[in-house]
Amino acid sequence: MAKSATAKTPARTNASNKSGLVKPSRAEAEAAVRTLIQWAGDDPDREGLLATPSRVVSAYEEWFSGYGRDPRDYLQRTFEEVGGYDEIVLLRNVRFESHCEHHMAPVLGRVHIGYLPRDRVVGISKLARLVDVYAKRMQTQEKMTAEIAGCLDAVLKPFGVAVVVEAAHQCMTTRGVHKTDVTMVTSRMLGAFRDQVQTRQEFLAAVGMRGNMTNGEAI
Numbered sequence: 001m002a003k004s005a006t007a008k009t010p011a012r013t014n015a016s017n018k019s020g021l022v023k024p025s026r027a028e029a030e031a032a033v034r035t036l037i038q039w040a041g042d043d044p045d046r047e048g049l050l051a052t053p054s055r056v057v058s059a060y061e062e063w064f065s066g067y068g069r070d071p072r073d074y075l076q077r078t079f080e081e082v083g084g085y086d087e088i089v090l091l092r093n094v095r096f097e098s099h100c101e102h103h104m105a106p107v108l109g110r111v112h113i114g115y116l117p118r119d120r121v122v123g124i125s126k127l128a129r130l131v132d133v134y135a136k137r138m139q140t141q142e143k144m145t146a147e148i149a150g151c152l153d154a155v156l157k158p159f160g161v162a163v164v165v166e167a168a169h170q171c172m173t174t175r176g177v178h179k180t181d182v183t184m185v186t187s188r189m190l191g192a193f194r195d196q197v198q199t200r201q202e203f204l205a206a207v208g209m210r211g212n213m214t215n216g217e218a219i
């Protein structure tokens with residue numbers, strides 16, 4: 001039997017993840033949901049809630065599936081025959097669903113990704129998958145924006161990368177300050193998009209954003 005992380009925690013049946021944390025068993029995760037139901041004030045044994053812990057844990061497997069995947073894997077297959085194409089490659093309106101790491105509340109939004117290829121391009125569906133790997137983790141929007149840009153930059157080594165994320169945070173729209181129509185916009189500009197105003201403006205105009213976005217800052 002595997003050793004417990006501490007003397008107090010029950011025996012774990014699942015393997016450690018890559019950060020060295022011991023993953024609880026499914027039964028333990030379901031028990032935690034039962035506790036939350038009770039804490040909210042309801043009876044987890046009433047008929048309508050009996051299967052809820054199991055459903056919640058299954059939903060978590062989907063919402064947080066990004067932990068089991070390496071985003072760089074999606075960018076390994078590239079195409080070098082680009083026919084001399086040396087303009088911006090742009091993917092607009094990549095819809096994503098994530099969860100904020102502060103409240104585990106849904107974050108719903110869109111990502112715009114641009115890059116200036118040096119010698120190769122990647123299939124556009126792979127860019128969408130890249131977004132999903134990072135989105136399917138507990139996130140801050142700022143971190144996710146930087147991670148998407150950083151991964152593209154590291155693997156494709158293009159002349160530049162631009163990522164803009166616009167999202168509504170349900171921790172802000174459905175609780176707390178209840179500002180339902182507020183969205184947050186973050187951006188990360190690397191290489192030519194950071195250094196050349198014209199390239200940056202071309203990208204921002206193409207995604208329908210103008211104005212004086214500063215380098216790599218939330219706007």
Ligand SMILES: [Zn+2]
Pocket residue numbers: 100101102103104105169171172
């Ligand atoms: Zn939050």
